[in-house]
Amino acid sequence: MRVIKVSSFLRAGSLFLDAMEELFSKSSLRSYLAEFFSTFIFVFAGVGSAISAGMSAVPTAGAAAENCHVLAVAIAHAFALFAAVFTSAHISGGHVNPAVTVGLVMRGHVGILSGVCFCLAQLLGSTIACVLLMVLTAGQVKLPFFLMNFYQGQ
Numbered sequence: 547m548r549v550i551k552v553s554s555f556l557r558a559g560s561l562f563l564d565a566m567e568e569l570f571s572k573s574s575l576r577s578y579l580a581e582f583f584s585t586f587i588f589v590f591a592g593v594g595s596a597i598s599a600g601m602s603a604v605p606t607a608g609a610a611a612e613n614c615h616v617l618a619v620a621i622a623h624a625f626a627l628f629a630a631v632f633t634s635a636h637i638s639g640g641h642v643n644p645a646v647t648v649g650l651v652m653r654g655h656v657g658i659l660s661g662v663c664f665c666l667a668q669l670l671g672s673t674i675a676c677v678l679l680m681v682l683t684a685g686q687v688k689l690p691f692f693l694m695n696f697y698q699g700q
Contacts, residue, residue: 569659577638577660578667584634584642585671588626593676595622597683644668 568574599615631640639656641647644665651661 565659568657569663574660574663578663580634580637581641581647581664582667582671584630584638584640585668586675587633588623588630588642589672589675590679591626591629592619592623594679595619595626597679638664642668 596619599619627642630642634640634642639650641650641664647656647661647664647668650656651658656664
């Protein structure tokens with residue numbers, strides 16, 4: 547019969563508490579909030595510019611007008627990414643993208659649990675930005691055919 551020492555349970559409990567303290571410390575929560583806001587800024591400005599360009603496109607204007615809208619959306623994304631990274635780089639590293647966070651986790655620059663929290667904050671920020679854009683542009687955006695039934699609840 548194998549005897550489990552109490553000290554091993556205490557050590558495991560201590561490691562768990564240390565991990566929880568690291569995950570939910572004031573600086574960690576500040577980092578997660580910074581990633582949330584930076585991703586929100588990026589998605590809101592980027593997707594908002596794409597929606598705006600799509601709504602202002604004139605169907606008979608030709609290819610030159612369409613290229614102008616594409617350029618405007620690309621520049622809006624560039625400025626949005628700059629603003630997002632600028633606001634969070636000194637707090638959390640300015641990952642903005644969950645793929646960047648996963649890459650940093652794989653290289654060992656960010657812990658696994660912290661990476662999961664960063665990704666959750668980024669995904670939540672982008673989701674909230676898209677929901678806000680849907681509310682603000684209700685009925686003004688033409689959805690692709692395959693999303694029509696999903697969005698209308700049919």
